[in-house]
Amino acid sequence: MPQARFAALWQSLAPIGQDSRTGGYLRYAFTEADAACREWFAEEAADRELTLDADGNGNLFAWWGAETGGDAVLCGSHFDSVPHGGGYDGPLGIVSALLAVDVLRERGFRPVRPIGIAVFAEEEGSRFGVACLGSRLLTGAIDTARALSLVDANGVSVATALAGLPPATDDDPAPAGPDPDRLGRLAAFVELHIEQGRALVDLDAPVGVASAIWPHGRWRLDFVGEANHAGTTRMADRHDPMLAFAHTVIAASEEARAAAAHATIGRVSVEPNATNAIAGRVTAWLDARAAEQSTVDSLVSAVHERAKARAAIDGVTVGLTAESVSGETAFDAGLRDRLAAALGGVPVLPTGAGHDAGVLSAAGVPTAMLFVRNPTGISHAPAEYATDADCAAGVLALATVLETLAGGAAP
Ligand code: GLV
Ligand code: MN
Ligand code: MN
Numbered sequence: 001m002p003q004a005r006f007a008a009l010w011q012s013l014a015p016i017g018q019d020s021r022t023g024g025y026l027r028y029a030f031t032e033a034d035a036a037c038r039e040w041f042a043e044e045a046a047d048r049e050l051t052l053d054a055d056g057n058g059n060l061f062a063w064w065g066a067e068t069g070g071d072a073v074l075c076g077s078h079f080d081s082v083p084h085g086g087g088y089d090g091p092l093g094i095v096s097a098l099l100a101v102d103v104l105r106e107r108g109f110r111p112v113r114p115i116g117i118a119v120f121a122e123e124e125g126s127r128f129g130v131a132c133l134g135s136r137l138l139t140g141a142i143d144t145a146r147a148l149s150l151v152d153a154n155g156v157s158v159a160t161a162l163a164g165l166p167p168a169t170d171d172d173p174a175p176a177g178p179d180p181d182r183l184g185r186l187a188a189f190v191e192l193h194i195e196q197g198r199a200l201v202d203l204d205a206p207v208g209v210a211s212a213i214w215p216h217g218r219w220r221l222d223f224v225g226e227a228n229h230a231g232t233t234r235m236a237d238r239h240d241p242m243l244a245f246a247h248t249v250i251a252a253s254e255e256a257r258a259a260a261a262h263a264t265i266g267r268v269s270v271e272p273n274a275t276n277a278i279a280g281r282v283t284a285w286l287d288a289r290a291a292e293q294s295t296v297d298s299l300v301s302a303v304h305e306r307a308k309a310r311a312a313i314d315g316v317t318v319g320l321t322a323e324s325v326s327g328e329t330a331f332d333a334g335l336r337d338r339l340a341a342a343l344g345g346v347p348v349l350p351t352g353a354g355h356d357a358g359v360l361s362a363a364g365v366p367t368a369m370l371f372v373r374n375p376t377g378i379s380h381a382p383a384e385y386a387t388d389a390d391c392a393a394g395v396l397a398l399a400t401v402l403e404t405l406a407g408g409a410a411p
Contacts, residue, residue: 001099001103001392001393001395001396001399002392003388003389003391003392004388005099005392006095006099006388006391006392006395007388009044009095009098009099010095010388010391012040013037013040013091013095014087016033016036016037016040017033017034017036017037017081018087019084022084022382023382024081024083024084024085024086024381024382025081025084025085025086025087026081026083026084027079027080027081027085028080028081028126028127028152029058029080029121029122029126029127029128029133029134029161030058030121030122030127030161030162030164030165031127034079034080035165035166037079037091037119038060038079038119038168041060041062041079041094041119042060042168044098045062045098045117048062048064048098048101048102050062050063050064050101050117051063051066052168052169053168053169054167054168054169054171054173054174055138055174055179055182056162056173056174056175056176056177056179057121057133057134057137057138057162057176057177057179058121058122058133058134058137058161058162058165059118059119059120059121059134059135059138060118060119060168061074061076061116061117061118061119062116062117063114063115063116064101064111064114064115064116065111065113065114065115065406066114069185070184070185070186070187071113071114071185071187072113072114072115072116072185072186072187073111073113073114073115073116073186073187073188073190073402073405073406074115074116074117074118074186074188074189074190075093075097075100075115075116075117075118075189075190075191075192075398075401075402076093076094076097076116076117076118076119076120076191077090077091077092077093077094077097077118077119077120077123077191077192077193077355077356078090078091078093078094078119078120078121078122078123078124078134078356079091079094079119080121080122080123080124080126080127081124081126082124082126082380083126084381084382085124085379085380085381085382085384086194086378086379086380086381086382086383086384086385087384088194088372088374088379088384088385088386089124089193089194089196089379089380089384090123090124090193092192092193092194092372092386092391092394093191093192093193094117094119095391096192096372096391096394096395096398097117097192097398098117099395100395100396100398100399100402101115101117101402103395103396103399104399104402104403107399107403109403109407111402111406111407112406112407112408113187113405113406114406115402115406118189118356120132120134120135120356121133121134122134123135123355123356125218125324127152127153127161128150128151128152128158128161129150129218129323129324130142130147130150130323130324131218131324131326131354132326132354132355132356132358132359133147133150133158134356135356135359135360136359137176137177137178138178138179138182138183139178139183139359139360139362139363140177140178140180140363141359141362141363144176144177144178147176148162148176158176159176162176183360183363183364183365186360186365187366187405188335188365188366188367188368188405189357189360189361189365189366189367189368190339190357190367190368190369190370190398190401190402190405191355191356191357191367191368191369191370192369192370192371192372192394192397192398193353193355193357193369193370193371193372194371194372194374194379194384194386195208195349195351195371195372195373195374195377196351196352196353196374196377196379196380197351197352197374197377197379198374198376198377199347199349200347200349200371200372200373200374201373201374201375201377203347205346205347205373206372206373206389206390206393206394207343207346207370207371207372207373207390207393207394207397208346208347208348208349208370208371208373209336209339209340209343209346209347209348209349209368209369209370209371210331210336210348210349210350210351210357210368210369210370210371211330211331211336211348211349211350212328212329212330212331212350212351213326213328213329213331213350213351213352213353213354213355213357213358214262214289214290214291214328214350214351214352215289215290215292215293215296215326215327215328216287216288216289216290216296216325216326216352216354217287217288217289217296217300217322217323217324217325217326218285218286218287218322218323218324218325219285219286219288219300219320219321219322219323220283220284220285220286220320220321220323221245221248221265221283221284221285221286221304221307221318221319221320222281222282222283222317222318222319222321223241223242223244223245223248223281223282223283223284223307223311223316223317223318224241224280224281224316224317224318224319225238225239225240225241225278225279225280225281225282225314225315225316225317226238226239226278226280226316227271227272227277227278227279227280227281228277228278229276229277229278230275230276230277230278231276233278238278238314239278239314239315239316240278240279240314240316241279241280241281241282241311241314241316241318242270242278242279242282243310243313243314243316244282244307244310244311244313244314244316244318245268245282245284247306247307247310248265248284248286248303248306248307248310248318249265249284251302251303251306251307251310252264252265252286252288252303255299255302255303255306256288256299259290259295259298259299260290260291260295261288261289261290261291261295261296261299262287262288262289262290262352263286263287263288263289263299263303264286264287264288265284265285265286265287266285266287267284267285268282268283268284268285269282269283269284270282270283285323286300286303288300288303289352291350292328293327293328300320304318304320307320326354326358326359326362327362329357329358329361329362329367330361331357331361331367331368331369332361332366332367332368334366335366335367335368336348336368338404339368339370339401339404342400342401342404343370343397343400343401346397349371351369351371353379355369357369368401370394370397370398370401372386372390372391372393372394373386373387373390374386375387
């Protein structure tokens, strides 16, 4: 796979949803930018005579070979981004999958089992708050009614956003919710993804295979106090939720460091958000992750306790609500070893990042991931990057994996 071929297809997608000020991407699920990415995908699939297919959950699929029994091999990833995120997280898995199909065809490979490319919806949860929403709906990992009633910052619900999607095929749209028939047709799912760390740099390897995803989740913290005048309210009379919020940010960092875990408060919303008014309400989101579920659980409760302790001092309240929770993923060991061997003994590594692959794995689909080296290790930021040479190596690795799984012996 010449690097130039990767670069050409990559560049045809790259401008969509890119913010000219930050260079990051604003590709939120079911928005104009997302629709343009989906249109791009539909055209690329048509150029390759792949059959486009959509479920009722906003997920798209393109098939090489008829999707019949329980033997299909699915790859792919997602288009949606975090606010001002990098362009590789997600799209690299889709672009690489399209190019891997080209590579296999040029080799004269004829799949014994159908090969599919998936585009999963709202993986980042940047619009509706729940990560991997499309794959969770597909697998039944989220209650359908709850998912459909989630709203974005403008009050638009998932149900409304799904209803507004242009039809991807001539078929009648399927209802939202679990689709066990579709899942039952899958023998394996392999998601190629940019690495979101520097392990492959340290190991001097362009491509690796995933072993596990840390358990992780998002919790909303609602600090409620009393809005009042910044100039006339005596310090002793204030019920300022900003103080408990600020203490909680520090507490989360301290507790995570002490537990060898990760905790982040990277999003906050303040009401009324005025320079000359004491805040009445602060809403913040805690992202917590660790190698063990018990560590995540104790970390979140320690942060909550410290938030409550400070809130009591200021006479404010604090509520904690789990919005999106993912248990540990241990990828299928047989598949992992088979892929690592097929790729010549590439490194096997765990990750703290969440993926649709984790959701499919939890639903019982034998699942694996390939990681492509990221020279800076930066992700969820405009500096996220992989070289064309490593991306081309990723395409070849994915082609080898698809050849292994969709050719000869059963996955
Ligand atoms: C998604 O990339 C996540 O790890 O939150
Ligand atoms: Mn991501
Ligand atoms: Mn991703």
